[in-house]
Amino acid sequence: MKLISTFIIGLIFGIGITVGGMANPAKVINFFDVAGTWDPSLLLVMVSALVVTAVGYYFVLKRPHPVFEDVFSLPAAKQIDLPLIAGSTAFGVGWGITGFCPGGSIPALGLAIPDPFIFVGSMIVGITLAKFLRGRNAFKTVKTHN
Known part of the structure; x- marks a missing residue:
């Protein structure tokens, strides 16, 4: 049942990404081109996703545990550190250059x-490289203002 629900959730996510235009790199790049051919329609997609996520978290986290697990798996880190900044920067630059984000690239x-x-191949290489560097302790924690 866990596998079936995971498949259905992924399918719904992929359909939402595709219908919302997030799998179309030209639409995404036009969203970022605020001085040129700006297409604000993805703003509605992003705001809608934030609202659905906020409502979902509100109700889901009131439960004692997830349906198919014993505990919720939530991030414990609260600090802004070098891996977070490097990952966010790589995500933003990659998204802006290619028009793909990880969520939109899979349905595409x-x-x-x-x-x-x-x-996706480049993303896998990047993830592998980041895990390798983290394993070698190449990323030292740098605390910044929260």
């Missing part, structure tokens, strides 16, 4: 064009 694989495959 179904388009059978090379761009999302290149992006």
Whole structure:
């Protein structure tokens, strides 16, 4: 049942990303082009996602535990550190240059064009490199203002 619910949730997410235009790199790049061909329609998609997430967290976290697990798996870190800044920067630069974010790139694989495959491959390399560097303690924690 856990596998089936995971599949259904992923399918709904992929359909939402696709219908919202987040799997279309041209639409995403136009959203970032505020001085040119700005397309504000993705702002509605992002705000809608934030509202749904906030409502979902409000109700779900009132439960004693998740449906298929014993405890909720929530991030414990509260500080802004170098890995967070580096990851956020890589995410933003990659999204702005390619028009793909990780969530939008997976459904875009179904388009059978090379761009999302290149992006996902590069993303996997980046994740692997980050894990390697973290394992070698290359990222030292740098505390900044919260």
